[in-house]
Amino acid sequence: MTIADVQAAINSGSSSCVTIVDRYLKEIAKQSHLNTFLEVFEVDAKVQAKEIDQKMQNGSAGKLAGCVIAIKDNICYKDHRVSASSKILEGFESLYSSTVVDHLLKEDAIIIGRLNCDEFAMGSSNENSAFGNVLNPINNENVPGGSSGGAAAAVKAGLCHAALGTDTGGSIRQPASLCDVVGFKPTYGRVSRHGIIAYASSFDQVGPITTSVEDTALIMEVIAGKDGWDSTASSREVPKYSKLLESAGTSRKIGYLTDCLEATGLDTEIKEGLMGQIKSLKDAGHQVEPVGFPYLEYLVPAYYVLTTAEASSNLARYDGIHYGYRSGHNDSLDTTYKASRTEGFGTEVKRRIMLGTFVLSAGYFDAYYSKAQKVRRIIQDETTKILNQYEFILLPTTPRTAPAIGENVNDPIAMYLEDIFTVQANLAGLPAISLPLGKHSNGLPFGIQLIGNKFEEAALLSFSKEIYQN
Secondary structure, eight states: OOHHHHHHHHHHTSOOHHHHHHHHHHHHHHTGGGOOEEEEOHHHHHHHHHHHHHHHHHTOOOTTTTOEEEEETTBOOTTSBOOTTOGGGTTOBOSSOOHHHHHHHHTTOEEEEEEOOSGGGOOSSSOOOTTOOOOOSSOTTBOOOSSSHHHHHHHHTTSSSEEEEEESSSTTHHHHHHHTSEEEEOOTTSBOOTTBOOSOTTTOEEEEEESSHHHHHHHHHHHBSOOTTOTTSOOSOOOOGGGSOOOTTOOOEEEEEHHHHTOTTOOHHHHHHHHHHHHHHHHTTOEEEEEOOTTHHHHHHHHHHHHHHHHHHHGGGOSSSSSSOOOSOOSSHHHHHHHHHHHHSOHHHHHHHHHHHHHHSTTTIIIIIIHHHHHHHHHHHHHHHHHHHOSEEEEESOSSSOOBTTSSTTOHHHHHGGGTTTHHHHHHTOOEEEEEEEEOTTSOEEEEEEEEOTTOHHHHHHHHHHHHHO
16 A cells, blocks of 8 residues: 555545554564564554544645654654664664654654664664664565665565665665665755764765655655755755656666676576566667666775775764763773774674775875775766766666575675675765566565666656556
């Protein structure tokens, strides 16, 4: 059911917000083994449900009335705990709400809880959480992807109607592909980052995970827009995405990246599925052409040099003094800092902090960080060049289906390469979406990815709906 379907059911009297919330709460308890939720806001959700039922009766309810949403555990919600799934922030309660949460509440969404994720959004499997890994609801022996693995798993398992995640290098789209749901990353600056616990500030974006393009469009319509608290948020007017989804009969020009289809490590069945999609698009009257992108091998190295550098700066504030976890080994200020950060951060976060500190250090700054910034510009320019000729870029979301739990945990390079097809959109700051494409012979799903022009979310969502419906 879309949000519109839910609202129609409530307006007809066949359902209510209270009934819907109770059903989700029971389902969350029933499927607690998935470890998707770190905390369920049961009392708050029930209070909200009663209030919104009243609003729907008197005709004053907002756009998201009846929609039960969960938020990733790096999105601040006033007077609620937020930890970024890290021991170093365990027990911390936010003093204010993020702008996206304020927007959701203003339009009467019901926020039911906070979702497990990779610690500080660093990971591709949701195995880096300080509070245990999330299980893929399709097959509990596999990972759900990351870092928004709890969000994708919760939506797929029917524990909430939709979820908000964050996408730094594919952290919405990659788990969406592995969990068979829709994941959307907006243009950088389209959605405010105020109140989002930062990983890499020039990459992070908030976006929805849903089961339909219609719901993605409506939630984007609500959360997007300028924000006085975030100077990087665009002041461009937000289109009525939910009203601009009809595009049937419109011929589109699409470029698919041949370098991705020829990449080492791309699963054969995923390649065949993408080629089948290309044929379907051609049969539907769209112009679909091969495009070369010679920088595929540079995407992941450039991304990890830049994001770890930003992470080492952003995470410097977590020191055991201001707030959060403080070690018992506090003989001096120096030992308090060292012990608190050593004990409070997980292995992957410490790895990225050290890598980021290294690439920013004297003697290595020009060799790594400066060079990665130049590579980022080349990638942006080349991607823009393609999008000057084509409306969308078509490519796989992931190189394979969901790995088994523990398969990549001791091989960080293998883990990083899971993002090979998703980081391009983040490096270029462009909107991208993952749509469920098919099912592998191993029983696991995989997705198709579309990248659009900057701030052209309306066109991307419209075309995505056409593909998804067919």
